[in-house]
Amino acid sequence: MHSSMSEAVVSGVDAEKLCSLPVPDYFPAAVVRQADQNIFADMSDKDVRKSLLVEQVPMPELAPDEALIAVMASAINYNTVWTAMFEPIPTFQFLKQMGRSGGWEARHDLPYHIVGSDASGVIVRTGSSVRKWKVGDHVVVSPAYVDEQDPDTHRDGMLGEGQKAWGFETNFGGLAHYAVVRASQLMPKPAALSWEESAVNPLCASTAYRMLVSERGARMKQGDVVLIWGATGGLGAYAVQLTLNGGGIPVGVVNSAAKAEVLRSIGCEAVINREEIEDGDPTLLERPDGWKKMGKVIRSLVGEDPHIVFEHVGRKTFAASVFLARRGGTVITCGSSTGYEHIYDNRYLWMRLKRIIGSHGANLHEQCEVNRLFALGQLVPALSKTYSLDEVGAAARSVQTNQHIGKVGVLCLAPRPGLGVTDPLARERIGEHRLTAFRR
Template sequence: MAQHPLREIQHAVLTDNLDALASLPVPESYRGVTVHADETEMFAGLPTRDKDPREALHVDEVPTPELGPGEALVAVMASAINYNTVWTSIFEPLPTFAFLRRYGRLSPLAKRHDLPYHVVGSDLAGVVLRTGPGVHTWRPGQEVVAHCLSVELEGPDGHNDTMLDSEQRIWGFETNFGGLAELALVKANQLMPKPTHLTWEEAACPGLVNSTAYRQLVSRNGADLKQGDVVLIWGASGGLGSYATQYALNGGAIPVCVVSSPEKAEICRRMGAELVIDRVAEGYRFWKDEHTQDPKEWQRFGARIRELTGGEDPDIVFEHPGRETFGASVYAARKGGTVVTCASTSGYLHQYDNRYLWMNLKRIIGSHFANYRESWEANRLVAKGHVHPTLSRAYPLTETGQAALDVHRNAHQGKVGVLCLAPEEGLGVRDRELRDRHHAAINRFRGA
């Protein structure tokens, strides 16, 4: 009996017979993690915290999409969970099918994405299986990771910074055929070389969060970090914060890491951070109730930061929790300082006292993912062993719902990975010498 084409592809990758991939047939279907358009009301009336991703995320056999010009079909060995997958799975702030419908109206080719199911996921590590017309840089058999910026670049706006393209989207969130699957469809300009010293699951984890942190903190499009800057980092052991902490330390800055447990504080110290605030242990409550913030808590928090830094306020606040912390962030930033925000995981409607902003000449900068250049630079630093993956645990594809629940409930450290075509952890390493040099750093989040 003939093998399923996906098993042949998997075997070729696992046996390092990558040259054979170009001649193997493309599967007619594959397994992908999906949400369904007819289930978008399943959590109606429930508080956000009670919505369970395990109920909404399905592992379905789905048809392989048509490969278009400038695109690549990738055999996915591993992927990872991001907050956008959590949001997709609980249908907040709105179901992603509205994104797919809008994209589908763009062109006959984009219409492929407008389906009653959405294959999700914005990270991958895998092997190029096929490329479409007009792709010259990438070929079948190359080991790759993908960043999640999807752009059309048919208008002028994106040609200085592709994040400003009028048709900019996040792959696997605002487009279909994402990375939590055995196959994925990407634009060829999303591809980057897989770091050779990492396993599949390790290589899959940095993409979205590493690139986001790079633009937000290091790039001129973000905070433009310099040596000596005091950087307040919320959630410093989490998916985003763990990379922000590494960039602050690598750039000669002084991170002040805010975490929510002694275990998370210890991880920050393992990364090399010395100044850590356990916000739970120290009892910070920035809201008196659902509608009223407590400026005295901002003041207590600011005093604690100055105690740790020897009297200095943060030059940069690395913001992503949003509603819960934003008032404190604006207050805590130094005069002339910068609050740079890329997300709102605790709520999108921010409130802050504008007097602290305008009278102290502070700035708020919005930062969303990263352009191809920024993503390439961030991946290059991983490939050289200067920035390390923060993988704490990996689940099989069939348990993606549980992986998403971990992230939804903040019951994780760093990043949570998902094995797709990789049958087990630990595969895909090419450069053992580089790995051995950085073994401790690569594994410092494991089991946390």
């Protein structure tokens, strides 16, 4: 049942009214429970629908530098799948570590973990030290949870020792009716986008931006050939757009003819369907004969080897990535969805002067640069399907089993898709056809 505050947010009342209403004592949230950490002990299929539950949870207290967000929409990221599988370690270890820090951090150490690292919504409360944001503001949330008192944070928000992924390494994440965020995570919601279109972008789009465009990543330049694994996935869909925007040449790798068509529809002309490369042998790309076959196909499409390989798949592709990058090329990696322990032939790295760069998330400046691109319509959401919060298990399962394309959205307080657009003229300029590319 919705509280009066929730109903007021959905109906779009003004800030004065929101300030006058009490926040609810409890609210629905997607959680995993500490008591369930061993439920997959004897199961080969760690089906996240068994562990990811929607429950009523108590409203947390707000720290001075935090805001309480009424979440209109959120999204599924692979870190939520990891959390719900309790792999590679149960995330309750992160929460206990926060608890040991004491102070406001102690709130996070609970026997349940509210998950979710993306959100769009409305500010309904601010802490006493929040200056630049106020109740009623429409916002999206950066998942980078940083320690502003760490000197390294001021060099780069991602380098501070206390940096965490919100909703994965912290509690009170975005797959809920309410979320607690630091003021340093807030950005204005793009006015041309709906709640769910806004919610799916921050984590994946900013990660791809840092990997490809930022001075801390691969520093892609005009004309660079960029090999993008999983090119219609959450990360890959933004990597393709960023490559095209920056004058690069994306070579997108997908695993079906249907995904290949989606990729071509957003302007990626060089597309490789892994099914055709593997020809029934799913381990081919883990072997030198497969790498050489892949290299030949890439050269047939674009005439040369990749300057940059956009890597996030991990064990199953990493050796191929190191081989396929051209002499002096770069492999940039931000994750390992098929396994963290990589085996590759180091001769292709050192003798051909290649680089491997680790990249994680994005700092607030990079996040805001990406958010601006969405506001301008130079990037469009990769939203393909939207679920309700009650269906969060099914939404996460679709990502776990790679049955999705682009990004999977989750409606929280928003009663239906399509709400939240406050600048319809800007939306018209961007074009409905572009904005809905992944939903077709």
